[in-house]
Amino acid sequence: MTHAHEASDAALAAPLHARTASSLSPADAAPTASDSAGAPWLKLSAAAAASAALAACGGGEAEAEAPQALKQADNAPRMPLLGDMGGSGSFRSDQAASRTPTPDELMDWAEMVFPQYFDSHQATVTSGTLVFRYYGGTRNYLGVYQGNVVVLGPPTNNAVVNVGALASFGDAVFSSGRPLNDQDAARFLLQAGFAATTQDIATVRSIGFDAWLNSQFNAPIGISGWEWLNQRGYAAVDNSTAYYDNTYPGDCMIWSQLMTSPDGLRKRVALALSEIFVVSLSGLDFNWRSHAIAHYWDTLVFHSFGNFRNLLQDVSLNPAMGYYLNTRGNQKENTATGRQPDENYAREVMQLMSIGLVMLNIDGTVRRDGAGQPIESYSQSDVTNLARVFTGYDYNQSLNQQGTVPGTTRTVPNTAFTRLPMSLNASLHSNLAVNFLGATIPANTPGAAALATAMDTLFYHGNVAPFICKQLIQRLVTSNPSPAYVARVATVFNNNGASVRGDMKAVVRAILLDDEARSSEGLKQPGFGKLREPMLRLVQWGRTFNISSNFGSWKIGDTSSASSRLGQSPLRSPSVFNFFRPGYVPPSTALAQSGAVAPEFQLVNESSVGGYLNYIQGVIRNGIYVNAPDLPNNGSNGNNGYDIKALYTHEMVLVVDPDALVARINLLMCAGQLSAATVKLIADAIKATPVTAASTDAVKLNRIASAIFLVMASAEYLIQK
Incomplete structure (x- = not known):
């Protein structure tokens, strides 16, 4: 490996010295060449630099050896070098930080903020307690040694500089607001x-x-969803x-929404809400049930970034919810017959949709008595x-137009009532006084006012x-959030910073940007993360590999069967009670213990x-078979076939590698x-069947499908961290 002329070294170092001159004391300045004779400042010779760089780049060595100069880092003086490289002059490495980055996070951050010093690199090298990277383009080293950040290269006159404690870089690393890598x-x-x-990754x-x-x-x-139908x-x-x-039109509607909608975050939050405010298409049995579930979905979508108070009321008056939990047609008490109001929704709106069964602290932990x-x-x-x-309450039929089904005497209403509040x-409506949760609604309070007070x-x-x-x-993030994580997000729910309670945008932002969600520490913790839901695996596959429905049918259907589909x-x-309960613990497992x-x-x-x-193996390879994809009904015709497929355009380019x-x-x-072991296992498995540029498209597709299937079958994929 050759080195640039010393004049290039001086040119590279000049901006650094110019930026540090005004903010550093003389004692903090980078050492000069004359300092290299001292033991703490062993100057890296050209031969040593070439050898270390070659090793770091994988030049014949199994593991790069740390340069001798870097091994002296524990004796090097401290200086806030990286902060001044950024030119802001405001960051000091000795300031307190809320969270300590890992060495990789620190180095990824430095590459993002200071690419002129830390350009592309080879693999991170670990040598004892020293973790470092070598940057061949600028001939700089950046590493962490015994909890301190160290730099060596032309800007430091090839002498080790102790930048400061790794812990003190937390605020700088994690306040950058950008991903550290792909x-x-x-x-x-x-x-x-x-x-x-890849486009999403580049954008964020x-x-x-x-x-x-x-x-x-x-x-x-x-x-x-309603208009799509x-x-x-x-x-x-x-x-x-x-x-x-x-009900099958409702299935087509929701799969179309999940697979194609450009506002992915909104739809993802709406799907999460659908597992808290549950209405099941399988439990609806009235005219235009698919339109009803479509409008219920639209209600969740509309309020995903709105206010929780409005969501709670609109769900309560939604006709699909009214049917599902019996508020539709619910009547006041009748002393003569002994009839009492149905209690189903009153119980579930408290137990499942708002306050839960037991009193909670702000951090989600259970409050207990003496x-x-x-x-x-x-x-x-x-x-x-x-x-x-x-x-x-009952369906709003103010826009109803009854129609006779052709060829029969049956009449059905139009679809308008399915998207009107009850x-x-x-x-x-009951005129009795209502006393619940410490609140009182006086007798004879009008129904709308009583509902508002209850909400x-x-x-x-x-x-x-x-x-x-x-x-x-x-x-969205993890099955077992820490109490502190819950408390931070709950605090935002109570007050978004502008004295607004229930701001869903603020809540979603707090969840996704919290340190516990963004920190790489979660990747190392066995208890962090969650099992990917089967329906989310299918949607992820579809959106990742540009799935399309040639005729726009989206007839994926009901995938509830556990034995033959997704379960x-x-x-x-x-x-x-949803597909699963938030507190479910698999019995007789380490998790339970x-x-x-x-x-x-x-x-x-x-x-x-x-x-x-x-199911997923066939879907990945062939797509989803659809009857009469050109028609909305479930008939059969000459267009039967795999209407819903992934394209794998980018994967075809890489198939021979x-x-x-x-x-x-x-x-x-x-x-x-x-893990590296899983990657190797999958790569070795697909290498077993040779594929060349001259191979048929079918052979190439087999390799791509096999690779995706093996990934989606792996435990490391199934657990999302």
Whole structure:
């Protein structure tokens, strides 16, 4: 390896000295060549530099040897060099930091902020307690030795400079607001949305986390699920198709929304909300049930970045929820017959959608009485009283136009009622006083006012912030957030900084930008992360590899079968308690012994594991077979075939390079989190079948599909960190 002329060294060092001169004392200045005779400043000779650089670049050595000068780092004086390289003059490495970065995080950050000094590098080298990288383009070394950040290269006259304690760089590293590398960007995108494409990664690296979130918050919602059904012809009244009696149009709608919507963050949050405010398409049995679930989905989408108070009320008046939990047609008490208001929704809106079963601290931990027992958050009396508020409501038929089904005597309403809030019939509404959760709604209070008071009482309850925020963290980031993480997000729910409570944008931002979500420490912790839900795996595959439906059918269907499909299908929970409970613990496991929870594991059994693998293997290779993709109905015609497929355009370019192919899939699907052993295992497996540029497309596709399948079957993919 050759070196640039000494004049180039001086030119490189000049900007550094110019920036440090005004802010550093003479004692802090970088050592000169004359200092190199002293033991702490062993100047790196040209031969040593060449040898170390060659080793660091993999030039015939199994592991690079640390230069002798770097090994003297513990004796080197401290100076705030990196901060002054940035030119701001404000960062001092001796300031306190909230979190200590890892050596890799520190070096990734330095490369991003100071590319003129730390350009492309080879692998990180570990030599005893020294961790470092060599940058061949600028001939600089950057490392961490015994907890201190050290630099060596032309800007320091090839002498070791102790920049400061690694711990003191936390604020600088983590306040940059940008991913430190492609893997960091992909990890963020997989928490914040459904997939991480190369374009997405480049964008978030360019503009940073906060700007990316703002772009998603401001992105247009796009076509609603309800309108999509109409555009596809699902509002037609015909006895042969009977869309008004079928649920499969609702499946097509939600898969289209999840696979194609450009506002991925909004749809991801809406899907998380659908697992808290549960309405299941499988439990709806009335006219235009698919349109009803579509509008329910649209309601969750609309409020994903709105205010929780409005979400709570609109869900309560939604016709799909009204049918599902019995507020539709719920009537006041009748002393003559003994009839009492139905209590189903009153119970579930407290237990599942707002305050939970027991009293909570702001950090989500359980409040206990003097005997150490959990304190219940509500009583049966609270349920009975609140149920009176939800009486007198029914479908709003003000825009109803009855039509006769051609060829029959049956009449059906139009679809308008499915997206109108339920209306109140005052004569069927209870006029009794309501006393619940310490609030009183006086007797004879009008129904709308009673509902508003009830919603406010729930909204301002102290449990709402930790109860809802913890579940959103579980859906987006990790099953076992620390109490401190929950408290930080719940505090934002209570006050977004502008005295606004329930700001969902602020909550989502707090969840995704929290240190616990962004820190690489979670990658090392066995208890961090979550099992990827089966439906999210399918959506991730589709969005990652540019899935399309040639005829726009999106007839993926109900994927609830555990033995032959995913064992989970969006908006088709088996009950109001979702597919899994937030506190589920797999019995007789190490998780149970540790006290950790693993909600998504409630879906896992022998049948579901085999069903997922068999289903996804065929989907990856062939796509999804659809009957009559050109028609909205479930008929059959000459267009039957694999209408829904991935393109694999970029993967085809890499197909003859198995290592590069697996590396790409690892980045996009796993944020680079597959271990070296797993990467090698998969690469070796697909190398077993030779593929060349002259191979047929079918042979090439087999290799691509095999690589993706092996990744999606691996434990390191299934657990998202």
